[in-house]
Amino acid sequence: MKTDVTTLDAAAAGDIELAEAIFGVEPRADILHRVVRWQRAKKQAGTHKTKSRGETSYSTKKIYRQKGTGGARHGDRGVAQFRKGGTAKGPVVRSHAHDLPKKVRALGLKMALSAKAKAGELVVIDQASMDAPKTKALAEKTSKLGWSKALVIDGAELDANFARAAQNIDGLAVLPSQGANVYDILNHKTLVLTKAGVEALEARLS
Secondary structure, three states: OEEEEEOOOOOEEEEEEOOHHHHOOOOOHHHHHHHHHHHHHHHOOOOOOOOOHHHOOOOOOOOOOOOOOOOOOOOOOOOOOOOOOOOOOOOOOOOOOOOOOHHHHHHHHHHHHHHHHHOOOEEEEOOOOOOOOOHHHHHHHHHHHOOOOEEEEOOOOOOHHHHHHHOOOOOEEEEOHHHOOHHHHHOOOEEEEEHHHHHHHHHHHO
8 A cells, every 4th residue: 555755844745655564454443452451450559559468567466355345356456347447358569471382473563553544643754863963953844744632653663863853842742663552552643664674563563
């Protein structure tokens, strides 16, 4: 499938042939959901923690006699019923990550790329580079191109000036080809690929 190539100055720069096996796959919501869930679970910190009964600093002495008080029977004050007592079956520090086959992850990335191409939200530019790291100059270019919330994926290496200029632009993210992932692609309205980025993705997913 052919698509037009433009420059950052919104000028025509020819066209490029996109691999049908990567950019022409029929997207499936269940596959995309599985990959996004896997990504988000890996990023979850899992540092939430409450003290159990054995970790509270109270004495383990029985607070009052067993019978004859007219109240409920209790042992020490560190139980869950009392204020500042231990939590029964509370959260513990753990990893939320789970396994997902590599083939499913690769298929999810192909489907995310294909979904953007199918929706007309895929843009290919010749290169993402600037002579100087000027945020104002890049903001003017992206505004002219109509990129309100865009993800730019370049080749193996990012242009330092472009990446630095993009840091302060709200809604514009830049990734190298190795960092391309389903969540970020779907989380941005426009997907912008450089010619080097297309070649790197096709080499990675072929």
